[in-house]
Every structure is written in structure tokens, then in C-alpha cells.
Amino acid sequence: MSLTLDLTDRVALVTGGARGIGRGITEVLLDAGASVVTCGRSEATPPEGATHLTCDVRDAEAVDALVAAIVADHGRLDVVVNNAGGAPYALAAEASPRFHDKIIGLNLMSSLLVSQAANRVMQGQGGGGSIINISSVSALRPSPGTAAYGAAKAGVDSLTTSLAQEWGPRVRVNAVDVGLVRTADTADHYGGDATVAAIERTIPAGRMADVAEIGRVVAFLASDLASYVSGAQVACHGGGEQPVFLHIAQNAAQNAQIEQGESS
DSSP states (O other), X not given: OOOOOOOTXXXXXXXXXXXXXXXXXXXXXXXXXXXXXXXXSSOOOOSTTOEEEEOOTTOHHHHHHHHHHHHHHHSOOXXXXXXXXXXXXXXXXXXXXXXXXXXXXXXXXXXXHHHHHHHHHXXXXXXXXXXXXXXXXXXXXXXXXXXXXXHHHHHHHHHHHHHHHHHTTTEEEEEEEEOOEEOTTHHHHHTSXXXXXXXXXXXXXXXXXXXXXXXXXXXXXHSGGGTTOOSOEEEESTTXXXXXXXXXXXXXXXXXXXXXHHHO
């Protein structure tokens, strides 16, 4: 039996799908044959072949209008990728309640609002649907400096399992826990290419992910190849982060060898 990842005739919504990781996801879904709509709070130019609508995904009424517009234009909605999110660095003790509200709203509540609106459509259409939540390794480990973001992503993972239980079998719901990914802003974010290279040496895969690699995981989960996958959290992090104690132990061992060599 040949395995083909074919999303022809599927209609997909990718929130935040015009830039960064979302853009990579959009491009892969387009390549797989899907009709893709991206959305964001402002006008943007999506990849060729996709359309873009403005929507604040934290606003329930705006989300309902967004989904209604997609169904009016395409007749259905088969795939939703809750990708919109992110957070600037801010220490939890110093960030304001308003700041935390915005981070939780964007990274957790938006996924729930969009999923609710999509589910109402998917439950009544032939073939049901697939919802993929873009989560983060920050959901799985401490997230100092982005505590509200990490908490929100942990909430997304929990939300994923709960919605999969409530909405099956018509709608499958899964999450992708994303690790470090190279985008146009990576070097600036981490302080330069040398720092990025040092970080990449700590990843078992030897590098950060390309945005298309995240997109291919999403496309698989959206496809019939994943027909029995629901309620899953798929780790896409290149093998994970090296524990700090191992890094310290390796450095100590190297220093000890250097000192021994110097004294002999």
C-alpha cells in the first residue's frame, strides 16, 4: 500500500499563518493540495495561493465571523491550525496583570475560541474535521522569563486532550509541542549567529528545525494518514534539550582534563 499525504479538497485555516512558523505550515498545506486561509490582527501577504483575513482571535465574535466567512466562501472547514501565539521576555514578578491576561488570551483562550467555532461546523459536515494546536516545549519544562506563556501552552496541551474526548469521533484534536525553530528573526532573538550555533550544538538533531518540518507534522495530523491519532501531543524538538546538570558535568570533566594536562 502506498502512503500519500493528500489534502486536496480540504479547506484549512491557519491562525497567524502569514509569517514565521505559521507561514511554513501554510506553505506545506498548500503543497499538499489544501485551500488555505490565514488570519491575523492586521493585513498581511500570505504565501501565494492562500488568502488572508483580519481577525483578533482573542475576540469570540470576531472568530465566529471569521469561520462564517470561510464557510461562506469555501462551503466547509476541514482543518484548523491554532498557531497564533508568542510572548516577549518578562519576569513574572514584574509583569502586570494586564500583560499576563494578554499572553494567556493569545496563547490559550484563542485556541479554545477558534476550536469552538470550527467544531460547530465540523460536527455537521461530511468527514468531520481535524484541529491541530501549536504548543511548545515550554509546556513541558520551566519557562523562566515567559512564565505565563509556558503556563498557557501547558493549558493548550490539556485542552487538546479534553477536546479530543468531547468532540470525537467527528473531530480529531491534536497538539504539536514545538522546540527551537529557525525563522528570519532567530539570530536577532538569540543575539547573533554564534550564539545560535552554540545553542544548536546542544540539540541532539544538531540544529534548530526548519519551519517546513513543523508544517509536515501538521500536514500529517491533518491527513487521513493520522485517522486514528487524536488527543496526542507530538514532540517536534529534535530530541529535546540537554539537562543542565549534564552540560555542567561535561564542562567540569573537560576542565579537569585541561588542568591535569597542564600539571603533567
